[in-house]
Amino acid sequence: MSQESARDRLIVALDFETVADARALIATLGEAVSFYKIGMELAYGGGLALAHELKDAGKRVFIDLKLHDIGATVERATRQIARMGVDFLTIHAYPQTMAAARAGAGELKLLAVTALTSYDDADLEEAGYAYGVADLVARRAGQAKAAGIDGLILSPLELATIRPLVGPDMLLVTPGVRPAGADVGDQKRITTPAQAIAASANHLVVGRPIIRAADPRAAAQAIVAEIEGA
DSSP states (O other): OOOSOHHHHEEEEOOOSSHHHHHHHHHHHGGGOOEEEEEHHHIIIIIHHHHHHHHHTTOEEEEEEEEOSOHHHHHHHHHHHHTTTOSEEEEEOOHHHHHHHHHHHTTOEEEEEOSOTTOOHHHHHHTTOSSOHHHHHHHHHHHHHHTTOOEEEOOGGGHHHHHHHHOTTSEEEEOOBOOTTOOOTTOSSOBOHHHHHHTTOSEEEEOHHHHTSSSHHHHHHHHHHHHHHO
């Protein structure tokens, strides 16, 4: 499993409207956190420039844009993001999308989104899918491995089933992680950090339990300690 430190396995989601708010949290967290995620909300508010600042400061950066479009567009967009020198990029786990992103990625690590952690079987049925969550995630995991994708985004509840299917080298990155007693928000498929690590997650993506905590640094340190003890 992952040989990275417990601190490096925690990815803090910078779920803010403004770069100023994100910078304030980064300053508060200091050396307690080494890895940050910039998602769509912040990216569309100037966050891609912040990615360069974070890299210059020695941090790791995950760009979470969940690319999905015609192949040529995905390939070119992936190549643009790869030029930024960031570490991870998300794409949706459709075979054409994954193949196109792989062609543009170079050394950039690609994470394929299997099924959003805010979805359950009823949500997928409403959206017209013929598969429930477990079957869809397994199918997409196999397709991602065949496409040479570096890792998957999946809920912690699917980790134990998917790890044997993809082997030890594929990165399994999970949102939907909440410390015991935390507000679950819009997540439907969740576990605690320790449970996710024990189930073979390489990285945990955590937003609200840290960024909305009264003491974000202490909240991050508590999750790192839980990872370390798992």
